[in-house]
Amino acid sequence: MNKDFWRGKRVLITGNTGFKGSWLSRILLDTGAEVFGYALENDDEYGVFNAIGLDKEMSCRYGDICDEGKLSEAIKGSDPEIVFHLAAQPIVLKGYEDPVYTYRTNVMGTVTLLNALRDRSGLRSVVNVTTDKVYENNDNGVSFRESDRLGGYDPYSGSKACSELVTSTFVSSFFNPVQYGISHNAAVATARAGNVIGGGDNAPDRIIPDCIRAVRNGEAVKLRNPYSIRPWQHVLEPLALYIMLAEKLYENGTEYSGAYNVGPREEDCLTVIDVVKKLGQNFPSLVYELPENAPETDLHEAKKLILDTGKISEKLGFVNKWGIDECIGNTALWYRAQLDGEDMVKVTDKMIKEYFEI
Numbered sequence: 001m002n003k004d005f006w007r008g009k010r011v012l013i014t015g016n017t018g019f020k021g022s023w024l025s026r027i028l029l030d031t032g033a034e035v036f037g038y039a040l041e042n043d044d045e046y047g048v049f050n051a052i053g054l055d056k057e058m059s060c061r062y063g064d065i066c067d068e069g070k071l072s073e074a075i076k077g078s079d080p081e082i083v084f085h086l087a088a089q090p091i092v093l094k095g096y097e098d099p100v101y102t103y104r105t106n107v108m109g110t111v112t113l114l115n116a117l118r119d120r121s122g123l124r125s126v127v128n129v130t131t132d133k134v135y136e137n138n139d140n141g142v143s144f145r146e147s148d149r150l151g152g153y154d155p156y157s158g159s160k161a162c163s164e165l166v167t168s169t170f171v172s173s174f175f176n177p178v179q180y181g182i183s184h185n186a187a188v189a190t191a192r193a194g195n196v197i198g199g200g201d202n203a204p205d206r207i208i209p210d211c212i213r214a215v216r217n218g219e220a221v222k223l224r225n226p227y228s229i230r231p232w233q234h235v236l237e238p239l240a241l242y243i244m245l246a247e248k249l250y251e252n253g254t255e256y257s258g259a260y261n262v263g264p265r266e267e268d269c270l271t272v273i274d275v276v277k278k279l280g281q282n283f284p285s286l287v288y289e290l291p292e293n294a295p296e297t298d299l300h301e302a303k304k305l306i307l308d309t310g311k312i313s314e315k316l317g318f319v320n321k322w323g324i325d326e327c328i329g330n331t332a333l334w335y336r337a338q339l340d341g342e343d344m345v346k347v348t349d350k351m352i353k354e355y356f357e358i
């Protein structure tokens, strides 16, 4: 990361009260950027947003991502040069429970945001954060490339694939590369990350937060899909990619528009049960239960999901920094410090400094 680039830049992060948005906000605050946020309020004491007191550190506006009036006010008030779009309903199981809310938030949220950004002449970079689940996945073990067919078996995945489509439509209609520097000054990209872990995620139905809640409550964690293979990454890895992408879009324009996979090396893609065992090395009281009959629930989740990340290394020169052991070790370190009542701002800043060498 080029710290000098970020100093004084006006940045809007949607979803800044969530897990990834909070880490991203803290990194950019540490560079001296002016960071603004728009999201739903978050009163979760264990989540990273409140654990590091971000509400006092950055300018936050609260509202629904589909609320055109509030979102426009937040955009006018922040006049962003760079926008990271992370606000979403990001949980696969919640997508099954409430598909309408999931589609509304993830699809119309993207439409509402991009529409509100159309008249911002100072806007230079937009990074829309989607997911590795946007691909049509036949569980045949092949790793996905950016040019592969989009799909989405479940409502969450489908809604994120739609968010990709919305982005592509807005690029051709309103942020067209041919019109760059004429009717607009913005370059837009999407980033498709794999499973992200790290301190301060307290979302339901995600394996690491489930484990930490189990440790906190002295219970056993129930593993839904213990043998599913996932591309695990520490949260700082995809955030470093989003940051790099925003810099490239800002400085080089539409040459860097498009979609980018971001994920770990193939050897760092492990089964859920292996990750839980590795986490357990740091939390001896962590106990897990396997499903009684089938290794999967009847709610479909892909068994294997691996991304081809050749494009980010070839086009952007992006290199993953932390392998699976550092990824899990740093995740455990953060939660352990929180359980021990340490100063979480210091712990978080130290980790950011170590990762980015700033």
Ligand SMILES: NC(=O)c1ccc[n+]([C@@H]2O[C@H](COP(=O)([O-])OP(=O)(O)OC[C@H]3O[C@@H](n4cnc5c(N)ncnc54)[C@H](O)[C@@H]3O)[C@@H](O)[C@H]2O)c1
Binding pocket: 014, 015, 016, 017, 018, 019, 020, 021, 038, 039, 040, 041, 042, 063, 064, 065, 066, 085, 086, 087, 088, 089, 090, 105, 129, 130, 131, 132, 192, 193, 194, 195, 196, 197, 203
């Ligand atoms: N965590 C992962 O493993 C992972 C992997 C791939 C992609 N992603 C994507 O990264 C982004 C951030 O995920 P996260 O893990 O930080 O999730 P999170 O649940 O911790 O945070 C979600 C954020 O979106 C906001 N939000 C949700 N619904 C909203 C609404 N209706 N209006 C306004 N704001 C709303 C929340 O307030 C919160 O700030 C999401 O787009 C998600 O799909 C996450």
